[in-house]
Each structure stands twice: as structure tokens, then as C-alpha cells.
Amino acid sequence: MQTAGGLSACLPITSDLDLVWVRQHVRQAAAQLGFGLVAQTKLVTAASELARNTLVHGGGGQMECAPVNRGGVRGLRLTFSDEGPGIADLDQALRDGYTSAEGLGMGLGGARRLVHEFDIDSSPGRGTTVTVASWVSAPPRPREER
């Protein structure tokens, strides 16, 4: 397992303790790339939500963290993947207040609002992969208003 130091890393998500590693790694990577405090906090919070989804709904998985560069703007891409039951109705899952467990139901939708780019790939039996990206300064592409 690799943390801090290198920005790229693949962290396992198999327990509550791993969530702490995920948050710390994302925070350090974001700080290193030059994210402001608010942007850092948003990204870390999104990572925390998604990692917990991976753990609780996906039965554990991993997070890949990679620095990205688009048109000279630096950013961080996080990929959360699990091989759990997958999500049958993505629209429903993204809707605020919908929850299959006991949470507030804000995790997925909330995480989407906290990052610049959000992509989810899932279907029943195939597991779930969520990829998010945020940029140090304003995103190069106009952001979709939600």
C-alpha cells in the first residue's frame, strides 16, 4: 500500500480503518497539488462518502488515486470500484434521500455535487465503479449546473 509521498496510489477499502487512510491520502494528495482548503475539504468529503458506499454497499473494494492534467490545469482523479451487487436503478440511487441502508441518503448525490466530474458505471451483478475528478482551479469545461 502506498500513501502520501506519491500522488498515485491504490488503496484497499475493506474496513472502517481503511476509510481513514483514504481520507488522509486524498487530503494530502490534494494539498500537494495545490487545492485550496475548501476544495480539499470537498474532495475529501466526497471521497469519504464514496469509499463508505464501496465498503457498505459494495462489500469492500478499492480506491485508485491519480493526478491528472488537462490543458495545464492540475487535478485529481479518484476511482472507487467494488464487485458488489451493483445498482439496478442509477437515477434512483443518485436521488437525494434515497437510501437502501440506514444512511441519510445523501452520499451519492452529495458526492456528485462536491466534485467537478462524476461518472458512475454499475449494473446488477457487475459491481460498481465510480470515477470522480476535481481540478485545482475552475474546471476547464463549464460545469453542469445542478
Added chain:
Amino acid sequence: MSEQEAEGHQVAPAQEVGDFLRLRREQIAQRWADAALFRTVFTVSRDEAVEAGRAVVEALAAVAAAERLEDPEADGFNVVRDQLARTAASRSRAGSTNSQISTEVDALRPPVLELLVADLSARGEEHVRECTTALTVLMGTLRMVVLETLLTAGQELIERQRLQLLEVATPVIKLWEGIVAVPLIGTLDSARSQVVMETLLDSIVEQHARFAILDITGVPTVDSLVAQHLMKTVAAARLMGAECIVSGIRPAIAQTIVHLGIDLGTVMTRASLADALAYALRQQGADIVAHVPDGAGPR
């Protein structure tokens, strides 16, 4: 002996080492009593050190006799595992690092090797080499056994400290008559938040508190789960007749909560612990005014 030689050592080296250890038990134990590992731990009397050394030699002899030279799980070690663990732990407490302890265990080898070589001096060179190799392997396994006990002890320590942290990290502070506060620090996983809620509710009863302040200055990330824990704690405190105030919400956290879409509208919040205390005091009819000494203007 010479017959065996002629027939090409029918006795396996491991067996021979086992026999040697049993035979020379006393001499080895005496020599080990002077080695750092035993001398520094058994300081009360040398007899204790010899006794401890003897037990280890016997264990090694049993392992050798069972021909499990390379197996740290061999039954023979079980007898002395506790003793070795205590010895190593004692060295560890005295400030030795794991590698220093490992070196001290390794220092037990030369005196035994010396004896073995002397005992086998009448035998062929080949045989001596086989036996010394066997003994070296065995002593290496002993070293591993000792290191394993150290690592296990380290893990147990971490687990114990984790539990301690659970208790320690959630002190409930009485700020004023009827006002208690909990400064939350670090990760609010479900185990921690459960402890927070319990200690807070207990102290509300104990202190007859009408106000409870949850300060989250030390919480680095507030995601939906943490928010949910906070809301549950606030609701539980309210059921007990206390008003709960969440303080220490930093600007970055506030913006994040808004984007996350969490509605904390039902929760009384204040930017800092001081604001929360001032609010609670005012609600109780107390007011804080600056004391202006005679002659001195307000600062």
C-alpha cells in the same frame, strides 16, 4: 561413536544436536546466564537466569529431537513461549529495539556452538559441519520465536490503546452550571460516536445540564455519516430536555455541508465554542460583561 562414523552417521544431525543440548544442558544454561539477554532481565539472582536458560535449552532439545529445526510453531517452543515473551518484553520496556533484542538472542549462539564443536572434535569434519549448521538453524528459529512474541505484544498494545483512545478522546467538560461541552477530535466512526452520545447523555443527567455543546473544531471531515451521528446525538439530548449546540464549524466544512445537501436546519449551530457558551449563558439569564478597573479605559 566410531562405529557410527564408519557406517556414515545413522543419527540425523538434528537428533544429534538434540542429544547434545540435553546432555550439556547445565553448561549451556550457565554460559547463557552471563549473556546480556538473561543477565539484564534476571537481575535478582543468577540462579534465576540459569533456571530460565535451562528451560530454553530443554525446549530447543525437544524441538531438535522432533526434527523441526525450522518450525517456530514446533511444540517444544510452546513451553517457553511465555517466558521468552516476558523476557523480550522486559528488554523492550528497558528501551531495547526489536533488532537489539534480536542481536541479544543471536548472542546466545556462539557459546553453544563452541561447546558443540568441542564435543564433536573426535568426529569427521563433515559431521561437525552438519551439526553446527543444524544448531545454527535452530538458534535462528529461536530468534524468530522471540521476535514473533514482540510483534504480537506490539499488536496487543495497539489494540489496547485503540480502546483507551475511545474512552479518553471523549471527555465531557462542565463549562458552567448547567452547561456541558464535548470537544470532538479526529474521526467520528460509529464506535466513537456511540461513546460520545452515551457519555454526553450521562453527563446531562449528572450535571443537570440544560445546554450541551458539541464542538467539532477537531473533526477534519464532516460527511453525511458524521452529520447523521451529530443529528442523532442532538435529537437524543433534546429528548432529555437539554438544548444541543454544535460549534466549531469551519468555513470549509460549512460549504461542504451545503454542497452535500445536508439540512442542519434543526440543529442549533455556532461558529465557535465561545459563541456557543455565550449563547447558552444568555439563555440562562447570565451575561458576560467586561470588567473595567477604575481609571483604566476599555481596551
